[in-house]
Amino acid sequence: VLNEPKPINLKSELAAVGELWEPRVVGQVNDYDVCIAKVDGEFVWHTHENTDEFVLVLDGELRLTLRDGNGERELILSKGSGFVVPRGVEHRPAATGASILVFEPTGTPTTG
């Protein structure tokens, strides 16, 4: 570990991202992943039944719509803002060109 400690440069990692909405794992903390993703347009509605999910906006603006039986609520998250999507809450991320960091258990399916 001490021979090759590997700093994580988010800018370089983002430059290596190809697909939109495809999380790239940049670090592992026990059984959790630190991921980054480039996002654009509207993603699908989904729910993570068994885990919370932390999202931090690195660049641009993320629109995160939450919904339950009573209706929808849209959150606008700008650069430097984050949100913990609680387990079981249906949500749909959307953006006009943004990059995000996500912290979630390893193996969490992107679409819930």
Added chain:
Amino acid sequence: VLNEPKPINLKSELAAVGELWEPRVVGQVNDYDVCIAKVDGEFVWHTHENTDEFVLVLDGELRLTLRDGNGERELILSKGSGFVVPRGVEHRPAATGASILVFEPTGTPTTG
């Protein structure tokens, strides 16, 4: 949850931080905390025996020195760079005025 979804604004959260090196929990992901801290000067050498720890530099520059029986290795982490300190690795953070984000299990002692 949908009535009062609470975005986390890192800038506002940092403005509310008083003590240096004192993590402020800004979000919880299952049994992990998302924390921020203002750091300045040299912290103590310490080791987290049972957990990895992710650090991301939000502002300024963090100098993270790692050591084992063979010597020391200093990492310079600038804004937008991060590092996962593996469990069991002795480390000492230092800075000349920086702010950081940390992901770690809830209850992880600051000094290992």
